Amino acid sequence: MTDGKSRRPAADHVTGVIVLGAGPAGLVLGNILVDHGIDCVVLERAEREQVETRARAGFLAANTVRILDRYGLADGLHRRGHPHSTCEFRTDDGRFRLDYSGLGRGERHTVYPQQDLVSDLLTRFVAHGGRIRFGTEATAVHAPGTGRPEVSVREAGGRPGRWRGRYVAGCDGRHGAARRSLPPGTVRHHRDHGVTWLGLLAEAPPSMDAVGYAAHERGFAGHMARTGEITRYYLQCERGTAAGAWSEERIWDELDLRMRAREYGPLRRGRVVQRSIVGLESDVIEPLRHGALFLVGDAAGLISPSAAKGANLAVLEAAVLARALIDDFTGGGSAGLDGYSARCLTHIWRAQEFSQWMIGLLHGPAGTDGASLFDDGLRRSRLASLRTSRSRQDWFAEHYVGV
Numbered sequence: 001m002t003d004g005k006s007r008r009p010a011a012d013h014v015t016g017v018i019v020l021g022a023g024p025a026g027l028v029l030g031n032i033l034v035d036h037g038i039d040c041v042v043l044e045r046a047e048r049e050q051v052e053t054r055a056r057a058g059f060l061a062a063n064t065v066r067i068l069d070r071y072g073l074a075d076g077l078h079r080r081g082h083p084h085s086t087c088e089f090r091t092d093d094g095r096f097r098l099d100y101s102g103l104g105r106g107e108r109h110t111v112y113p114q115q116d117l118v119s120d121l122l123t124r125f126v127a128h129g130g131r132i133r134f135g136t137e138a139t140a141v142h143a144p145g146t147g148r149p150e151v152s153v154r155e156a157g158g159r160p161g162r163w164r165g166r167y168v169a170g171c172d173g174r175h176g177a178a179r180r181s182l183p184p185g186t187v188r189h190h191r192d193h194g195v196t197w198l199g200l201l202a203e204a205p206p207s208m209d210a211v212g213y214a215a216h217e218r219g220f221a222g223h224m225a226r227t228g229e230i231t232r233y234y235l236q237c238e239r240g241t242a243a244g245a246w247s248e249e250r251i252w253d254e255l256d257l258r259m260r261a262r263e264y265g266p267l268r269r270g271r272v273v274q275r276s277i278v279g280l281e282s283d284v285i286e287p288l289r290h291g292a293l294f295l296v297g298d299a300a301g302l303i304s305p306s307a308a309k310g311a312n313l314a315v316l317e318a319a320v321l322a323r324a325l326i327d328d329f330t331g332g333g334s335a336g337l338d339g340y341s342a343r344c345l346t347h348i349w350r351a352q353e354f355s356q357w358m359i360g361l362l363h364g365p366a367g368t369d370g371a372s373l374f375d376d377g378l379r380r381s382r383l384a385s386l387r388t389s390r391s392r393q394d395w396f397a398e399h400y401v402g403v
């Protein structure tokens, strides 16, 4: 990163806010800014088709939907998403269901695939006059400590370019240029949870009307509906397992076993159309602001998918930053920008805490030594209190569906 005092080549392009990345964070931010007349550009490394077909999240919290509604970004999810409010836990002590719309704050999720949300946001952004450059990779953010930050990019065909703006929003995920450009001394709190999942997307209708969480001695298994035809499954696996290592038959047999299909009904099988290895890791960058550079979404903090919070946090942080930028650009002051980091970190740490609790709830002992058997005792106790204690269920519901 340069210090901003050295001589720099003139920027090729000038704008108000340079948004790095066209995921949920970048596109929510871009849409709100454009609607408020703030000049901005979204720079996205991938091509449009790739951005619109990346299957990831699916569970949107009630607060996320409220935010999207407030800014007119929720038409698609109201048309094609569906409400969801039940989860079922299957353990060797039996199964129990929680309808969380009747617990805690009485809120529900909306199930809507992330790629559909991203596609809606992209279409709307372009229709409202938003500028987006696909195939444009940010390589570094320069001089974020000055009032004239710049972003160097590699455009399609490898052509270098340079953008100058008043602010840079790093919405480019955990491996993006924003994180790589942080000043020395920035703190990254990191935790490896020591758990690995094989993430699967199956061309199979959901097998139950609930999110299914199975805690089994062979490892965790999860079932999450995406659409009427597509279901996401997770299988805990040994670290180092290759995504393609298991045959489809083995995958379905293992899912049947862990989900206890013999007792609770068979799973509807179908072709596995996507596989990925997901190491359960979390991190948080502190602070989230470095001069004119703001970190948003996964770039700000990576959260393990155990509690389905990542996309929800991304939307929340993008909306908080958008509001603050609008105030700053329209003479409303910079208090929002000054408070952005502290405000978002509060939400991020709360989500991290719940996500860590979920990991402890769902995963059995990785080995058989004393420590992991102790962990297994804790896990059983957590499940028992979730099954029997109303106040625990209220707490769970509030955190499970909230951000």
Ligand code: RFL
Pocket: 020, 021, 022, 023, 024, 025, 026, 043, 044, 045, 046, 051, 056, 057, 058, 059, 060, 114, 136, 137, 138, 139, 171, 172, 173, 174, 175, 176, 177, 199, 278, 296, 297, 298, 299, 305, 307, 308, 309, 310, 311, 312, 313, 314
């Ligand atoms: P994204 O979605 O990763 O978007 C970042 C964008 O930046 C681009 N990019 C760059 N562009 C320009 N220059 C560079 N140098 C760039 N580097 C990267 C990328 O191409 C990309 O388009 O980040 P964002 O917007 O912060 O959104 C975060 C969410 O995508 C993420 O937290 C969630 O998907 C996490 N997550 C879930 N979250 C939920 O809230 N509910 C869920 O049910 C849920 N399920 C999941 C998930 C994540 C998963 N994976 C990826 C482990 C399930 C899975 C399997």
